[in-house]
Amino acid sequence: MAKSSQPGNADQGGGSTLTEPISLVASRRHTVRFAALDIQHALVRAQLREAFDRVLRSSAFTLGEEVEAFEDEFASYCGVDHCVGVASGTAALALMLRAYDIGPGDEVIVPAHTFIATALAVEHVGATPVLCDVQQDTGLIDPVAARAQVGPRTAAIIAVHLYGQACDMDALGALAGSRGLLLLEDAAQAAGAWHRDRRVGSLGAASAFSFYPGKNLGALGDGGAVCTDDALLATRLRRLRNLGQRAKGEHVEAGYNERLDGLQAAFLRVKLPWLDEWNAARRARAADYAQMLPDWVDVLEERVHAPCTYHLFPIRLVERDAVAAGLQAARVQTGMHYRRAVHQHVAWRGRPARRGELPVAESWAATELSLPMHPHLSVGEVERVCEALGALRTVRLSATSAARMARP
Ligand SMILES: Cc1ncc(COP(=O)(O)O)c(C=O)c1O
Numbered sequence: 001m002a003k004s005s006q007p008g009n010a011d012q013g014g015g016s017t018l019t020e021p022i023s024l025v026a027s028r029r030h031t032v033r034f035a036a037l038d039i040q041h042a043l044v045r046a047q048l049r050e051a052f053d054r055v056l057r058s059s060a061f062t063l064g065e066e067v068e069a070f071e072d073e074f075a076s077y078c079g080v081d082h083c084v085g086v087a088s089g090t091a092a093l094a095l096m097l098r099a100y101d102i103g104p105g106d107e108v109i110v111p112a113h114t115f116i117a118t119a120l121a122v123e124h125v126g127a128t129p130v131l132c133d134v135q136q137d138t139g140l141i142d143p144v145a146a147r148a149q150v151g152p153r154t155a156a157i158i159a160v161h162l163y164g165q166a167c168d169m170d171a172l173g174a175l176a177g178s179r180g181l182l183l184l185e186d187a188a189q190a191a192g193a194w195h196r197d198r199r200v201g202s203l204g205a206a207s208a209f210s211f212y213p214g215k216n217l218g219a220l221g222d223g224g225a226v227c228t229d230d231a232l233l234a235t236r237l238r239r240l241r242n243l244g245q246r247a248k249g250e251h252v253e254a255g256y257n258e259r260l261d262g263l264q265a266a267f268l269r270v271k272l273p274w275l276d277e278w279n280a281a282r283r284a285r286a287a288d289y290a291q292m293l294p295d296w297v298d299v300l301e302e303r304v305h306a307p308c309t310y311h312l313f314p315i316r317l318v319e320r321d322a323v324a325a326g327l328q329a330a331r332v333q334t335g336m337h338y339r340r341a342v343h344q345h346v347a348w349r350g351r352p353a354r355r356g357e358l359p360v361a362e363s364w365a366a367t368e369l370s371l372p373m374h375p376h377l378s379v380g381e382v383e384r385v386c387e388a389l390g391a392l393r394t395v396r397l398s399a400t401s402a403a404r405m406a407r408p
Helices: 020-026 037-043 045-058 065-078 089-099 117-124 143-149 169-179 231-240 262-292 320-329 359-367 379-406
Strands: 082-086 107-111 128-132 154-160 182-186 206-210 224-228 245-247 313-316 368-371
Touching (some): 037 045, 037 262, 045 065, 045 262, 065 082, 065 224, 065 262, 082 089, 082 231, 089 117, 089 182, 089 206, 089 224, 089 231, 107 117, 117 128, 143 169, 154 169, 169 182, 224 231, 320 368, 359 368
Parallel strands (some): 107 128, 107 154, 154 182, 182 206
Antiparallel strands (some): 082 224, 206 224
16 A cells, blocks of 8 residues: 655655645635545434433443443454443553552663654653564564664563554564464554454453544544453452442552542443444555645555554654645644654653664654545545645645756
């Protein structure tokens, strides 16, 4: 699917008049939205309202039967024995680490190109995140770079299935196995994705999911889950999410208040049966993009054994910011995931946990642009985006040739 595995090979000439002609034609067209949760919710509105009424009648607002039912349904969807619903994806990551007793003195390898929550969760349990570079063509953790980061204090590696594509779990599994490390998944962006014949979430010792509204499987507020085949770990997680409570009024460890709400679980139960269809629609639009995008645009490399569920549709461009402005003028919404690598955030200043350079993560941060992507995006809208991008190139070329022609 990749048009090129080389980032940022877009022409750099011109650029100052990038947005002008586009804005002239844009006014008569509707905005191509980055996401469209309203369409999704209109589709299942009756069921969502029914789910709301069900919870209202039961008054089971924190944990309770809807949470238990969702946990069973999501565990079986992912192909694991246990799912433990929690309050967010960040909580899922932190509790997963806590449940393995990862804490002060331990190091955890995480990719430098990810949503910052992956690294923050490691900090939250008192362990040290060690940032690792990513692959040029997928933006996913690079197993070779990960191997170089393993030291005597390394306890785990977190494989982040960014953009909806599974990491190279064969190589990471071999590395973890040979060095006695835990291999954990951050599957926040990849609900429903496959790696060979297994679903994401069933590939490591345990996996963390986010049900933030914009995710492929999103609640109507925050939510998350940890999946695992390990019964003891699941029991510990149930305790940790509920203030260390083993039985009512019996607190056996210093846990947290990180429970999944009954309402969110009930809403997630409405949406889960749609997830495969919505992911298939995302893939169909991704295929349309791949066909229609100008050939100077670099798209995500998709591996055969790890079909991407396109939580996002990232492209890479040297003139990313100018192109984003041009698309905005053409009424195409875009995003950046992420414009800073983890170590480039203010929150990271003064932290020691970085061994070596992270050039690929930094180049993703400088060049990534996310195009509109959601299950209800139309082929016509993809066409609009591609047309707008194509026109930007024309503008840049003509600006370059104009400069050339102006030379004496
Ligand atoms: C890769 C990744 N990890 C973790 C998280 C954190 O999830 P939440 O926002 O539910 O805490 C997100 C959410 O954006 C994410 O994209």
